[in-house]
Amino acid sequence: MNSARILLAGASGLVGKQVLATLLADKNFTGRIVAPVRRPIAASDPRLATVVGPLPSSSLEGDLPKLDVYVSCLGTTLRAAGSREAFIAVDRELVLQLAQVAHRKGARRAIVVTSVGASRQSGNFYLRIKGEVEDAFESMGFDRLDFVRPGLMLGARSDRRPAEAIAQRVAPLFNPFMLGRWDSYRSIKSELVAAAVARLTAETAAGRFIHTYSDIVALGKR
Secondary structure (H helix, E strand, O other): OEOOEEEEEOOOOOOHHHHHHHHHHOOOEOOEEEEEEOOOOOOOOOOEEEEEOOOOOOOHHHHOOOOOEEEEOOOOOHHHHOOHHHHHHHHHHHHHHHHHHHHHOOOOEEEEEOOOOOOOOOOOHHHHHHHHHHHHHHOOOOOEEEEEOOOOEEOOOOOOOHHHHHHHHHHHHHHHHOOHHHHHHOOEEHHHHHHHHHHHOOOOOOEEEEEOHHHHHHHHHO
8 A cells, every 4th residue: 555645746747647647546545645736637536635826835835734755747848948047947946945845744755757867967958957956855854765767758748849749759769779878868658657656656765766767667567
């Protein structure tokens, strides 16, 4: 049984909505999910509570029950955000602000979807921000940290991402040739990433864990 009390950030996104669906479809999940969202989502289950409104919200913390796990599937693109500053506001600042709220509510485990290649030393802006997020979590006091680092995710998004849509059609053709250290960069189905995240909500052993392609697939199929 998985009785975790979860704060799920990004519940309306590509991975987040599938994490939500996976947990709610699991009869062994007896916990509770609180999903802060800007707009209502079409999901009804006694194990789910949504908090609708702008994020971050000063009233959010007061609306939350005691928590065990913080799950962040938040993410945007530079194109969608409109500027580097707006991108940082979501992919770094909002992720960390909600983590702090969850920690104050008792969460001692955090599962964060970042990206393969995440590093604060990266010359790539996107990967540098993801790396900064991971580093920030190290000093936040969580007993267990799971960083899920997928490559290009395959799945239908609600927002239009033309370049990504083209890449999604082409990238799987290269997977069989991406061996050794390139294995981590393989494209991966978003439902496998979501299944891995859902599985990790039941893990309680302390430590810092990094999950890339092979591990994500193994967790997602378990």
